[in-house]
Amino acid sequence: MAPPATGGYIAGSGARFPAHGGRRSTPKPSVIPAMPAPRTLLDKIWDDHLVCSPDGEQPLIYIDRHLVHEVTSAQAFEGLRVAGRRVRRPEATFATPDHNIPTTDRRLPIADPISKQQIDTLRSNCREFDVRLFDLGDADQGIVHVIGPELGITQPGMTIVCGDSHTATHGALGALAFGIGTSEVEHVLATQTLRQSKPKSFEVRVEGELHPGVTAKDLVLYLIGRLTTEGGTGYVIEYTGPCIRRLGMEERMTVCNMSIEAGARAGMIAPDQITFDYLRGRDLVPKDFDRAVAQWATLPSDPGARYDRSETFSGGDVVPQVTWGTNPAQVVGVDATVPDPASMADPSDRSSASRALEYMGLESGTPIAAIPIDRVFIGSCTNSRIEDLRAAASVVRGHTVSSRVRAMVVPGSGRVKRQAEAEGLDRVFTAAGFEWREAGCSMCLGMNPDTLAPGERCASTSNRNFEGRQGKGGRTHLVSPAMAAAAAVAGHFTDIRQWHYH
């Protein structure tokens, strides 16, 4: 597999391994070569991207794609300017504003002068350093983790980084993707590499299948509840097993997206026909797509490949999930009650839970389905894709949002918004009383004007229920899009498995 003659770089596909590509000076074996050890998906991508491993230093790995947004990049570009450095590969770098932008009419000026300055800074940095920007008003603008896969920037076998912890999302397509800090953003801009020790591998295998009404969001919340918020620290999670294989592309993104909530910087799913079908025809995929597919098809972990750790779960055990606390591992099924901290064995869990219940204004023993809500947010890099909006719309159709609830849908990108409008989903939502907004991160982190007031309780399809995440004093419960939609109608949490669909 020699590199194609012109312009055929299969985008760091990870498929030209040293054993076949002959581009590394591997010593010639003097005896019959041993069978190569079976490798995991992570091993293959890692081996292919290792630039050098100098004595006494952390290895340098090559970065295929660098995604940039307004909040964590300004100081990195400023660092380049001060040092007189350039962006090594502007054509591998893509920027979009998403975190702090308003989701109201895009023709209006941004009212917050500091937000505006941050966006203007991103614009001028992209101009100065020749980085492609999907700006506000661009038809393809959106949440960076939504537009990456959607535009075909994200591809199997790639290394992808972004100054955002939910970069794990892109692992759903079989990439090694993780969040980095601003100093590392600067490092990648300047060198197209990252200093990185090889992470350990963690196979999270899910057998069986999900019951009707149970979604990828419920699955990942369930897994985080069992793995704990730090169970994945130091690892890259590879999700395997029949239950994962059955998930569609958007659902896989939801699962990988929240790997970081279990402490794992990256989550990944080996590419298969679902992945290839999703990518075919997207804007920035390789021109010779079939050839790329042939290479991507070599990426899945070899039979017998060893993981540093493996755990197995059953998809059939998962029921619709609702978080009750202030971290995503504080989660139970919708049919359960708010837990009692006194029943927890670990003293640190106990004190965390007590604090969380106080913050959340909840009492132990309260049925989850009896908790009334004030706000609903359907959006975020976890759950703002077209499949998410379809699921929510199918619940809402023919119903009306409860008079006690203010509900909002924020599509993940301009494309998602247009697709939803073409399918009439926007009218389903607005007819029921939802607000229909422009693309952005919005109330997932409330950097823009979309926030909770103190004490307000929100059913949210986002990824973090930390104290104050959606607004100081706000109370966040993480749920699936269908569960959020049902809660908007009912005015309280309700088991989607018993929903009356029109």
Place this chain on the structure above:
Amino acid sequence: MQPFTTHTGNVAPLDRANVDTDQIIPKQFLKRIERTGFGQFLFFDWRFLPDGSADPAFELNQPIRQGASILLARRNFGCGSSREHAPWALDDYGFRAVIAPTFADIFFNNCFQNGMLPVKLDEADVDELFRRAAAAEAAGHPYRLTVDLRACEVRDDAGFTRSFAVDPFRRHCLLEGLDNIGLSLKHVDAIAAWEDAHGLGPLQGGAPPQGGAIG
């Protein structure tokens, strides 16, 4: 980058697990485009009451902990968002080291980029430090520790000494205050060789044409 060699200072105990970066520096302060000036917003929602006054109940607001430069916390410190504003805020407030049983990966990395040392000690040792800090404060004086990166050791002046592990390369960079990018650019030939081997060819610069594959 400021080097870190040995630091002696007062300890601020923060007896909480899973302290996330949203608490360390809430989102409303991430709009600044500088690296400095974040200390005033550190733990903002915990530190200040709605009227803007300091919350006397918050751990770091205890008078005895003013001027502390070593933060002592429980497991999974720095989880959540990748925002480097978190170590920037801790540093700007005056912290030079954080001691906890475990740290979230991205926060842990970000500390090393900013001359700040995250120290992992066993849970039992962290318990002991909390006990010693409480005893010192009950006796009316702050608890002092030395964090020694040369010796890879944490010690007080009453017999507590524990060594800690740290990646040798990161230790070297921190001791010397090295510019990571400058160090990596010494390997620019290896980077170019990787690019050649992957058919990237000479750098074109600029953005790819709309709708085109990346060549």
